[in-house]
Amino acid sequence: MATTATTQSSGTPGQRPVGTQPPPETMTWPDTPKFRGFFAPSRIEADVYDLEIEGRLPPELNGAFYRAAADTQYPPRFPNDVYINGDGMIHMVRFENGHADLKTKYVRTKRFELERAARKALFGAYRNPYTDDPSVAGIDDGNANTSIIWHAGKLLALKEAALPYELDPVTLETKGIYDFDGQIPGRTFTAHPKHDPRTGELIAFAYNATGLPDKQIHIHEISASGKVTRSQTFEVPYSSMVHDWLVTRDHFVFTISPMVADPEQLKREEQYFVWDPNQGTYVAIIPRDEGVRGIKWFRSEQLMETHSLNAWTDGDTLVADHFTTKSGWFSQFPKTTVGLLPEQPPFLHRWTFDLRGGAAHWDDATDTYRSEQLIASPGDMPRVDPRILMEKNRHAWIGGMHPDVPKVEIGPMGPPFNSLIHRDDHTGESVFWTPGEHAAPEEPVFVPKAGDSGEGEGYLLVLVGRRDQNRHDLVVLDALDIAAGPVATVKIPFRLRYGFHGTWVPDSELGK
Template sequence: MHNPSSNTRNFPALPHFTGMNAPSRVECQIQDLEVIGELPKALEGTWYRCGPDPQYPPMLGDDIYINGDGVVSAFTFANGHVDFKMRYVRTQRFEAERAARQALFGLYRNQFTDHPSVRGLDRGTANTTAFMHAGRLFALKEDSLPYELDPVTLETKGRHDFNGKLRSRTVTAHPKRDPETGEWVFFGYEAAGDASKSVAYCVANRHGTLVREEWFEAPYAAMQHDFAVTRDYVIFCVFPTTCDLDRLKAGGTHWMWNDALDTWIGVMPRHGCAKDMRWFRRPACYSYHVANAFNEGSQITIDLCVSARNVFPYVPAVDGSAHDPQANAPFLTRWRFDAESPDTSFDARVLSSMPGELPRIDERLSMRPHRFIYYGGIDPSRSQLVAGPIGLGSNHLVRVDTQTGDVKALFLSDTTTFQEPQFVPVPAAEGLLLAVLDHHDTALASVVVLNAADIEAGPIAQIKLPIRLRDAFHGDWAPANPTIL
């Protein structure tokens, strides 16, 4: 077993630990960020974001981007001013390593590679999504339970298990909030533990009380990063990024790509039960993120980013084939199912020719028909800058009109990349977009504010930060006054 006292005090000189990906290890509070231009008066609220930032060099000498400690940040907009806070989530893992002053946990999601001193501790990093529900702020990571934070101070309150009612060991980092009922709809995969096929479908009511938890088995143990919910259906996506317990015990990686397996899509009536699940199939493919889904009767539409295989270069293939970033690029795609058809196949149509990821919509339309989708695009003919988990940062922001097929894209410079966009609803307009901009030439960050209907016009305003922000994953907008929208 590895002796933690032999840990290097230096982060490895590798792409996911250097440049814009270098750990910042910063907690801070900055009042009145500098603003270039004028902020829209309707921009009032807090934008929460969550991402990975390792506090110590990896115990085994190397690690993957997504295994960093969770950091939650908050941009608070009020009366034309912007304040900023950023704090680590005090997970059990974080506290144990801080006490030891070094890393104690091994490979990503492999408990068998950890130091013996942390056996039995929660390995969760709470590093993927900041999510508000029922006035409470949570940091989510799909392999563990949520952590609750104070929405003002960002101080960690502790793990959240719905007052001991939740049986699933895991909660997805892609919750769905029903804008009509206020429900928090979620699931947990590997719900019974590593490499299990168990999936738990769960619902918390508008007050945050767990009111449903139903378990079923997926066709095989797979990474189910996201899912889809409509008014009447829940859709579970099983893609062939697979886990094997024997491999874990041998010290191997949690995930491997196996394109000998089909993709399975489970469609369950939202108010039905697992025995009503119908499974659709297609050849192997992958998707990390769903933009939205809706249904018209039994016709289900899902918009999501689809790639030929897992886009992460550190998910090896079972057959040993090399990762090809261009061949495996994800494209915004529309899938259509008929839940009542005896045919188990389904239609697929690409919505935009520019590859990319991290799609967002106006979440007032979640689970209902939507028109516009916004995402981070990567134009291979432009600058290719290293940032974030898949290797390359997004050199464009893209707006897709799903009704007309019109695609608009914003490119700012050869030295900047965009992090995930955040849609902000405002009265009597399509809305605003916020996005952190990575400045690779200065190693600093800023936030651009855009008119969602005319992103090609460029920023309405730009908020300057005196620090670099390591690429986060997902965020949530909490309006100061939700009733005005």
């Protein structure tokens, strides 16, 4: 397919003043891996009733699986646009008495509606208002594409660069931006809030809440009924990407890594984050009861947290299991302060902190933590049984790489997975399930078999991209026996755009 002259002359970040890129004149995707082949936008909004099913769906599986994806609506204003700048598309599979129905629908963000009306992209580079068309200056650029949660009877699509959008849980119609009835100040809200299974609270944070890089992180505690019970703020050494975090029953844990954002940098170029290995890596541990006054800073070797698995506090010890990489996220933000560097895959690490150490200010921090790699395979997108979050878990499920299975082709966000891993912390063993050659599992979502079933007794719902068939499956696995293969495979008759995070909402919550 021909590439437009606009695309060919675009150059790379930093080679021209920002905001001068003319919009593409044709409906042609950039000729980059993020927009070609299996990773091209899908843009299909559909209702498909009674999907074909191999095997039998468990009769107790009644409810809705939701998953958020970035499905770019129009060719981006910058051909090197990052995958995570795409428009939020929600995939829902509704399970009812052994049947499965699919609905896919775009979130009608302000940005989506304006661009659809204009029939072209108006918003520019990821989080960079200096690259937007002047006609949309000052308008919220949230695209609600990263994760989707259920809290206080509301379905919320999240993006860390903006506030949530509320959706109807049955029709997926967009209700609008949701700021918890005005209780959340600022313009951002994490895509990785944590539900406290004991209290039903939603524990969240926000960074760069002014809409531009700043050094404040806000922590919001939201009751099971949706009331914000406490908001507090602390300062970090520099403004950087804070995608995920860890929460125990007693502490919040933030890893501050040198994926740095700077307001002046945004005026010079479109890339929001730049890896600066000359900056230190820090860990902030904040006691939940005392709040930010009790913050303690620790030092870390240079790395970045990609996603957290779980963490718990045991007396003066805090244990944090999460995926970390020794590099920045170069597949999305390739520029660094020291030239191009190779992206390193994330590995699951267990950090153990002695809470008697730490310093009140990052400048005084010298204590660190004990680190142990838990799985030899690289991986990411982990899940635990959500009923056990914030306390010591036994079971974990992870997207990973089986060393003896052929790798599927490189995806838009770094190395893809060829397997799902079940790790048992009691035995230290990892069991793999591999969906087959040319197939890659995405994030698993855990569904308990019953409310009172034991930890891990449940099902995993896993979208599997089948590259050779140009479509997806939604696979149902017994969470404690993934090696047995699917209990049932729900066959989706077309390709979904490779997505991010999802959730499960039982019928009892949906009011059915």
